[in-house]
Amino acid sequence: MALTDTLYNALFRRNSIFVSSIFVGAFGFGLAFDTATNRFWDNWNKGKQWKDIRDKYVTPAGADEE
Amino acid sequence: MFSRLSSRSLGASARYGSSPAGRVVAVRSVQLDAEKTSLSQARFASSKASTRASLSNNALPITFALISAGSIAWYTHLYGSIPFLPEASANTPAEDGLHPTHYPWSHSGILDTFDHSSIRRGYQVYREVCAACHSLDRIAWRNLVGVSHTADEVKEMAGEVEYEDGPDDAGEMFQRPGKLSDYMPRPYPNEEAARAGNAGALPPDLSLIIKARHGGCDYVFSLLTGYVDPPAGVEIREGMNYNPYFPGGAISMARLLFDGLVEYPDGTPATTSQMAKDVVTFLNWAAEPEHDSRKRIGMQACIILSALTAISLYVKRFKWAPIKSRKLLYTPPK
Structure with missing residues (x-):
């Protein structure tokens, strides 16, 4: 009961807070989900993507001034 | 109760x-x-x-009847013949072309991206070997940026090619060095010139070739590495070459990939199969640039x-x- 009471008082009591918590929650979930899946993706495809091999070819800034 | x-x-x-x-x-x-x-x-x-x-x-039998009729119609539309009926064909299996072997491509898994080092090497093979005859119309220089080359490298490569632009203030067309937004230069100005330069055969544009051929990567790889002497009894006309993976067996393109033909800057041994694998990866990227993010x-x-x-x-x-x-x-x- 304590948990549901806390939830009710914190989130559901006022509609303004309820709606804004949905928006903030969606934003936070989107951020966390993208971070987690992209991290898995980069780990799975380690060494194959352009960002993994880019350092071998990029000329450091200022190197072509000489 | x-x-x-x-x-x-x-x-x-x-x-x-x-x-x-x-x-x-x-x-x-x-x-x-x-x-x-x-x-x-x-x-x-x-x-x-x-x-x-x-x-x-009767909803269930009606549904299944509709599904069956629909799938037969779909099959007929796709393959051009009604299924389950015997069909006479004068072609031998050899004339339809050998089925290509399935190879374990580094990008064939549902979660696997392209191997971008391979795309980079494949671009080199395309530029030094294939581009002598084959165009790549749908790829612009800018498409290579962030895929296989840095922006500076691509600007330099594009700048080495002359493009016609204009008209200028006097209404004249003029030549200028290439920019990132230019598309890959063509080896021939038009189809007639391409045919005239290749004994009547048109080298196909390679932008979508992986999507455009049954077997995709496996087929193109098998074709590039599958040149052999014609078997006894098979006669190949002058200027043609025998390749069992090509439908009909006689192909105008000669074998072009030989060990050590190009020199990879990253030290990868340039064997025939390595070059074929790299160029097929590059062409698959050219056909499906959205592949990785998709x-x-x-x-x-x-x-x-x-x-x-x-x-x-x-x-x-x-x-x-x-x-x-x-x-x-x-x-x-x-």
Whole structure:
């Protein structure tokens, strides 16, 4: 009961807070989900993507001034 | 008397209604809209209601008949012949071309991106070997940026090629060095010139070649590495070459990839199969530049959609549990 009471008082009591918590929650979930899946993706495809091999070819800034 | 009946069996028994009045009262209290409508129709059974009932009773066979007819039509449309019927063909299997071997491409898994080092080497093979005859019309220099080369490298490569531009203030066309937005230069100005330079055969544009050939990567790789001497009895005309993977066997393109033909700056040994693998990876990228992000977004979409499906299944069961487990009280008419 304590948990549901806390939830009710914190989130559901006022509609303004309820709606804004949905928006903030969606934003936070989107951020966390993208971070987690992209991290898995980069780990799975380690060494194959352009960002993994880019350092071998990029000329450091200022190197072509000489 | 308590009788625990599922709504379906209740509806069925009411349809053959032995005592309509009592049952209908019981069912009305269930408040199931769909069952209620079908039940009230069955109760006032007449000729009008019976046609509708036969349609709904035969829904399953009708659905399967429609699915079968649809899949036969789809097959006929796709392959040009009705399935399950014998067909006469004058072609031997050899004339249809050997089926290519399946190779374990580094990008063939559903979660695997292209190997971008391979794309970079493949571009080098395309530029030094294939580009002498084959165009790559749908790829611009800018497409290579962030895929296989840095912007500076691509600007330099594009600048080495002359493009016609204009008109200028005097209305004249002029030549200028290439920019990132220019498309890959063509080896021939038009199709006629390409045919004239290749004994009448047109070297196909390679932008979409992986998508455009049955077997995709496997076929192109097999073709590039599959040149052999023609077997006894097979006659190849002057200027043609024998390749068992090419339908018909006689192909205008000669074998071009030989060990050590190009020199890879990253030190990879340039064997025939290595060059073929790299150029096929490059061409697959050219045909599907969206490949990597498509697979990544597909993975994310599958996770989200399966979670949402699981949630809605749970909510459905949760909401229906009291309805499905409800006990009905039957009071027989006095």
